[in-house]
Amino acid sequence: MEDLxxxxxxxxxxxxxxxxxxxxxxxxVVARILLSFFExxxxxxxxxxxxxxxxxxxxxxxxRIMTWLGAALVVLxxxxxxxxxxxxxxxxxxxxxxxxLTPVWIALIVTFWVSIHFKRRxxxxxxxxxxxxxxxxxxxxxxxxxVAVFTGLFDxxxxxxxxxxxxxxxxxxxxxxxxxxxxxxxxxxxxxxxNLARDVFSRVIKGSTIVIAIAPLATLFAFMVGITLGLPAxxxxxxxDTLLSFLANLILAFPVILLFYLLVTPEIVLTGLPQYMGVxxxxxxxxxxxxxxxxxxxxxxxxNSLWLAIVLIPLFLAYMSLINEDGSKISFxxxxxxxxxxxxxxxxxSVVFVNxxxxxxxxxxxxxxxxxxxxVAAAQTRGERPWYIMLWEILPNARGPLIxxxxxxxxxxxxxxxxxxxxxxxxPPESPDWGSTxxxxxxxxxxxxxxxxxxxxxxxxxVLGLNLLADGLREESLRD
Amino acid sequence: MGMFILRRVGxxxxxxxxxxxxxxxxxxxxxxxxxxxxxxxxFRMSDEAVAxxxxxxxxxxxxxxxxxxxxxxxxxxxxxxxxxxxxxRCILPGMEASEAPRYCGILQGYWGWSxxxxxxxxxxxxxxxALTGKLMLWVxxxxxxxxxxxxxxxxxxxxxxxxxxxxxxSITTTATPEYVSGVLFIAVFASSAVGLKWxxxxxxxxxxxxxxxxxxxxxxxxxxxxxxxxxxxxxxxxAEVMTAQYIRTARLKGVSFPNIVLKHALxxxxxxxxxxIMLQFPWLLNGVVIVETLFNYKGFGWTLVQAAGNNDIxxxxxxxxxxxxxxxxxQLISDIGYxxxxxxxxxx
Numbered sequence: 001m002e003d004l005x006x007x008x009x010x011x012x013x014x015x016x017x018x019x020x021x022x023x024x025x026x027x028x029v030v031a032r033i034l035l036s037f038f039e040x041x042x043x044x045x046x047x048x049x050x051x052x053x054x055x056x057x058x059x060x061x062x063x064r065i066m067t068w069l070g071a072a073l074v075v076l077x078x079x080x081x082x083x084x085x086x087x088x089x090x091x092x093x094x095x096x097x098x099x100x101l102t103p104v105w106i107a108l109i110v111t112f113w114v115s116i117h118f119k120r121r122x123x124x125x126x127x128x129x130x131x132x133x134x135x136x137x138x139x140x141x142x143x144x145x146x147v148a149v150f151t152g153l154f155d156x157x158x159x160x161x162x163x164x165x166x167x168x169x170x171x172x173x174x175x176x177x178x179x180x181x182x183x184x185x186x187x188x189x190x191x192x193x194x195n196l197a198r199d200v201f202s203r204v205i206k207g208s209t210i211v212i213a214i215a216p217l218a219t220l221f222a223f224m225v226g227i228t229l230g231l232p233a234x235x236x237x238x239x240x241d242t243l244l245s246f247l248a249n250l251i252l253a254f255p256v257i258l259l260f261y262l263l264v265t266p267e268i269v270l271t272g273l274p275q276y277m278g279v280x281x282x283x284x285x286x287x288x289x290x291x292x293x294x295x296x297x298x299x300x301x302x303x304n305s306l307w308l309a310i311v312l313i314p315l316f317l318a319y320m321s322l323i324n325e326d327g328s329k330i331s332f333x334x335x336x337x338x339x340x341x342x343x344x345x346x347x348x349x350s351v352v353f354v355n356x357x358x359x360x361x362x363x364x365x366x367x368x369x370x371x372x373x374x375x376v377a378a379a380q381t382r383g384e385r386p387w388y389i390m391l392w393e394i395l396p397n398a399r400g401p402l403i404x405x406x407x408x409x410x411x412x413x414x415x416x417x418x419x420x421x422x423x424x425x426x427x428p429p430e431s432p433d434w435g436s437t438x439x440x441x442x443x444x445x446x447x448x449x450x451x452x453x454x455x456x457x458x459x460x461x462x463v464l465g466l467n468l469l470a471d472g473l474r475e476e477s478l479r480d
Numbered sequence: 481m482g483m484f485i486l487r488r489v490g491x492x493x494x495x496x497x498x499x500x501x502x503x504x505x506x507x508x509x510x511x512x513x514x515x516x517x518x519x520x521x522x523f524r525m526s527d528e529a530v531a532x533x534x535x536x537x538x539x540x541x542x543x544x545x546x547x548x549x550x551x552x553x554x555x556x557x558x559x560x561x562x563x564x565x566x567x568x569r570c571i572l573p574g575m576e577a578s579e580a581p582r583y584c585g586i587l588q589g590y591w592g593w594s595x596x597x598x599x600x601x602x603x604x605x606x607x608x609x610a611l612t613g614k615l616m617l618w619v620x621x622x623x624x625x626x627x628x629x630x631x632x633x634x635x636x637x638x639x640x641x642x643x644x645x646x647x648x649x650s651i652t653t654t655a656t657p658e659y660v661s662g663v664l665f666i667a668v669f670a671s672s673a674v675g676l677k678w679x680x681x682x683x684x685x686x687x688x689x690x691x692x693x694x695x696x697x698x699x700x701x702x703x704x705x706x707x708x709x710x711x712x713x714x715x716x717x718x719a720e721v722m723t724a725q726y727i728r729t730a731r732l733k734g735v736s737f738p739n740i741v742l743k744h745a746l747x748x749x750x751x752x753x754x755x756x757i758m759l760q761f762p763w764l765l766n767g768v769v770i771v772e773t774l775f776n777y778k779g780f781g782w783t784l785v786q787a788a789g790n791n792d793i794x795x796x797x798x799x800x801x802x803x804x805x806x807x808x809x810x811q812l813i814s815d816i817g818y819x820x821x822x823x824x825x826x827x828x
Contacts (some may be wrong), residue, residue, distance in 0.1 A: 445666050
């Protein structure tokens with residue numbers, strides 16, 4: 001079999017178009033920026049009768065050129081994707097990748113179609129689809145979420161096993177056919193092989209499951225911890241606030257990498273310290289939900305115990321199975337449903353530990369601000385308990401900034417996970433997560449680019465997507 | 481103001497004490513000590529041999545005692561072997577036991593002995609810190625003006641194409657951690673695969689002789705990650721100032737737009753970024769560790785990785801003391817500077 005080129009047979013007519021369009025578009029953008037120094041920034045003019053007229057001149061011309069060139073570029077990229085799905089490896093490496101990603105494309109189209117169709121009924125989420133930036137960010141994030149879900153649950157997208165090595169594929173470039181491929185085996189290494197002759201494409205795809213599984217969950221736990229401690233600190237103030245803020249600043253003053261090096265080593269795992277930290281940190285969701293329900297239904301005992309039972313019993317079982325592990329320091333609970341790999345647990349715990357002080361500070365600041373509002377005073381006059389005011393009056397009104405920060409923080413957690421992988425901490429050495437893959441790939445970077453670049457670009461695009469999503473959400477939540 | 485600074489310094493000392501104790505505790509957990517003994521002795525040591533090695537080094541005392549010794553408030557441990565030779569923390573190689581001082585800790589100016597580099601910790605830290613200082617200086621020189629210019633240009637006309645493209649740029653840089661941008665830069669500018677080869681992929685030679693060719697990539701990699709964040713803060717602050725009443729007044733008076741930006745808006749818009757820049761130091765420290773590892777520049781961050789990887793307790797403590805002090809001092813400066821720059825805020 002022949003080696004694949006990047007665009008295959010599509011290249012003959014689409015590539016020249018791309019090479020013409022990209023410089024033209026870049027030129028148009030630069031021209032528009034330069035023009036914006038001289039021309040007033042108005043593209044439309046309102047007439048007294050209520051109609052709008054586009055103002056002419058070189059300004060609106062440049063704007064129009066840019067829009068059209070941008071649209072042409074988008075259409076071109078879509079052509080690559082769609083024709084790739086149809087033609088597969090006939091359209092080169094990109095075609096092959098595009099075809100492997102078919103379920104993701106379908107899921108993305110369905111998500112966007114449904115969301116845009118019902119956007120007026122979906123609250124803040126629906127408003128996201130009014131902002132281009134937010135939509136791009138959401139698209140990038142959902143792309144990786146779908147990739148992770150389809151790979152993790154159905155094992156669809158990856159072409160090979162992330163760990164299996166194929167002889168003769170060591171450091172081979174992108175699009176090299178597999179030597180001695182058997183029937184039913186994917187005949188190419190789409191993005192080449194790494195220095196242990198593993199498929200780079202499959203490793204990047206499999207790596208996404210690790211990030212998508214850990215990062216949002218760890219951020220959620222950090223938020224539980226931060227909210228449960230930050231609300232009373234901001235609401236009560238005084239000694240409690242001083243103590244908690246001191247502790248938070250203590251952790252924040254630590255260089256993150258030093259903390260990781262101290263916490264995430266096999267020696268520390270042996271002492272059981274991460275497990276003890278887990279016992280404390282993972283208890284916060286229980287406390288949070290317990291107090292949340294208790295403060296709401298305090299006066300209705302029947303409803304109260306029902307809700308408490310529904311929420312707390314599963315949470316408690318999950319908590320107990322989470323912290324218990326056979327053969328480690330903590331194993332007293334007979335109903336141990338699942339075991340978490342000690343390496344993953346320590347990574348998870350330390351990421352939560354690093355993130356929660358920042359969340360604490362944000363929540364504390366918001367609580368201090370909101371507690372001076374009139375509706376809080378009204379609730380106090382009504383005789384509501386402090387925890388009711390904190391969780392049912394202050395927290396819902398702080399949700400805007402918290403949601404935005406949640407998105408940003410998932411991105412930051414992704415970066416932290418990558419850092420851990422980059423230094424070879426915590427995760428098993430052959431793990432396909434992006435940080436570890438970048439670390440392995442960088443050693444031969446001056447000769448072979450293909451093992452290090454795909455995970456780097458993957459991580460970049462996911463974090464960029466989260467940041468853009470946060471930006472879009474911020475813009476839209478400020479608008480009301 | 482005096483009281484404020486005094487109180488902050490007190491909290492700072494307390495924080496530093498707590499943090500160093502934490503590092504001390506974590507590095508002195510038994511599995512870590514065992515690893516230390518095995519790397520220093522040999523890897524096939526029996527458990528008894530490990531215990532006696534640790535006993536000889538005084539590692540088996542209770543942690544608070546060891547910590548007090550390290551601080552220099554308790555006379556340090558001495559071990560007398562059966563043949564009468566005395567060894568101890570204070571007795572440096574080639575020194576008689578009778579000449580050595582009884583107390584040797586941070587308070588006496590003795591930072592300890594690095595087991596990895598086999599040098600006094602203070603010496604290692606000062607040379608490494610100087611190298612990182614050079615790196616940081618260039619990072620600051622590139623990052624701060626760059627970020628401020630981008631932020632001011634983007635914020636002076638909110639929503640303009642210039643603003644949008646610069647904002648996209650700054651979001652992209654904040655979303656690119658150092659290990660990603662570093663890898664991308666090396667791939668594009670330094671590898672033989674692309675063939676540009678404008679810069680060098682390692683900065684080892686920059687330790688003695690920093691040139692544009694071998695030093696620019698590491699500097700750019702650290703600077704870019706911080707730049708986006710500062711630029712966004714500057715943009716927000718600038719955009720807010722540009723909507724203020726006095727700017728409108730100046731405009732109605734007929735002041736030209738460049739004059740408004742430079743003479744009226746800029747001064748007020750730069751207060752908020754100042755704090756942000758100072759608070760960037762802890763993040764820069766992270767960036768330094770990654771970039772020094774990536775570009776093999778043997779500075780402070782590289783030392784941290786070496787010390788932590790080999791459980792070199794005293795070096796690690798020295799490194800954490802220095803980094804914690806850097807973080808806390810910059811926080812203090814940012815607080816004082818904020819009060820000084822913004823007369824509306826008072827500390828009392």
